[in-house]
Amino acid sequence: MGRKSSILVIASAGGHLTQAICATSLVKQDLVLVCNKNMLLNDRFKRIHTIRDTQHSAFVHALNFVRGIWILIRERPSAMFSTGGPICLPFALLAKLTRTRFVYLDTLSRVTELSNSGKMIEKYGLADTFLSQWEPVATKYRGVEYHGQAFDLGDHGHQ
Amino acid sequence: MVKPLILVTMGTNDYPFNRLYNYIKQDPLFKSDSCDWFIQYGACELADKPQSGQVHQLIPRADMEALIKRAALVISHCGIGSLNLVLQYRKQVIFVPRVQKHGEFSDDHQLQIASKITNRRMKVVMPGDKFPSLDLEQIKAEAPQTEPVDITNYDLARIINYKLTA
Numbered sequence: 001m002g003r004k005s006s007i008l009v010i011a012s013a014g015g016h017l018t019q020a021i022c023a024t025s026l027v028k029q030d031l032v033l034v035c036n037k038n039m040l041l042n043d044r045f046k047r048i049h050t051i052r053d054t055q056h057s058a059f060v061h062a063l064n065f066v067r068g069i070w071i072l073i074r075e076r077p078s079a080m081f082s083t084g085g086p087i088c089l090p091f092a093l094l095a096k097l098t099r100t101r102f103v104y105l106d107t108l109s110r111v112t113e114l115s116n117s118g119k120m121i122e123k124y125g126l127a128d129t130f131l132s133q134w135e136p137v138a139t140k141y142r143g144v145e146y147h148g149q150a151f152d153l154g155d156h157g158h159q
Numbered sequence: 160m161v162k163p164l165i166l167v168t169m170g171t172n173d174y175p176f177n178r179l180y181n182y183i184k185q186d187p188l189f190k191s192d193s194c195d196w197f198i199q200y201g202a203c204e205l206a207d208k209p210q211s212g213q214v215h216q217l218i219p220r221a222d223m224e225a226l227i228k229r230a231a232l233v234i235s236h237c238g239i240g241s242l243n244l245v246l247q248y249r250k251q252v253i254f255v256p257r258v259q260k261h262g263e264f265s266d267d268h269q270l271q272i273a274s275k276i277t278n279r280r281m282k283v284v285m286p287g288d289k290f291p292s293l294d295l296e297q298i299k300a301e302a303p304q305t306e307p308v309d310i311t312n313y314d315l316a317r318i319i320n321y322k323l324t325a
Binding site: 007012013015017018019022024026028053055078079081101103107108109110111112115116129131147148149150151152153 | 172246265266268271277313319320322
């Protein structure tokens with residue numbers, strides 16, 4: 001019997017993860033999370049792998065790359081999804097090397113330009129689908145799509 | 160009678176945000192027994208504690224959600240996770256964006272998202288602005304909002320699902 005495929009979600013704790021939860025809310029497959037903190041009690045994820053956090057350390061990114069190989073062997077995801085932050089970079093590279101489908105949604109907080117991680121993913125063509133949550137940002141880049149924001153910033157009945 | 164709760168959150172990132180902490184501790188309500196405070200201080204150097212309430216470095220998201228439900232006023236950095244929760248629970252909020260020049264973040268992206276907050280019940284304290292005085296009567300008058308509004312954008316979620324599984 002074949003193993004049920006999962007989607008690997010890579011997102012830093014906090015806002016990146018919030019957006020990932022919203023954006024994958026209609027995915028029926030199992031979701032496995034890779035995160036820099038394990039303080040989440042969320043039944044959306046079948047498993048959580050905790051990796052080291054970094055913004056700029058090549059050493060930590062290299063460690064996470066090796067850890068990522070182990071995670072991919074264990075999980076064998078059918079696709080990968082990320083909303084950033086920088087911890088997604090080794091996984092974006094692994095997705096490219098293993099030809100695993102990779103969908104990247106740049107963070108909502110980047111209103112006027114892509115995030116630094118987003119710029120690297122766009123520059124090296126690491127994502128099969130690249131989305132920005134702001135139309136003026138998406139139009140600056142060939143191949144970057146805009147389909148709205150992960151959640152509604154409107155008033156929701158506020159008086 | 161249950162005292163109104165003022166919730167302060169500085170998010171999960173590793174940068175200190177002492178400026179926000181200095182704002183709140185200068186308010187008379189900080190040393191008052193008329194309201195409860197809960198301060199999630201992250202990487203802040205916490206020196207003084209409020210007269211009434213608790214301080215925690217970091218708490219799980221589920222605990223933060225429970226506190227947001229209870230809060231009469233939320234004072235927050237301008238992080239997306241916090242923004243999402245206060246929108247879901249329609250809270251009265253004072254946002255203070257982190258800025259790079261004070262060592263509060265690696266860049267000024269919180270100013271970018273702050274510029275997009277147009278909600279009438281959310282104040283944004285931009286650099287150079289004065290932090291508002293907290294009004295106890297206004298805080299006490301806040302109607303409890305404990306049921307979340309679903310603010311997920313399902314049109315985008317449908318597209319993401321298609322891109323991941325088609």
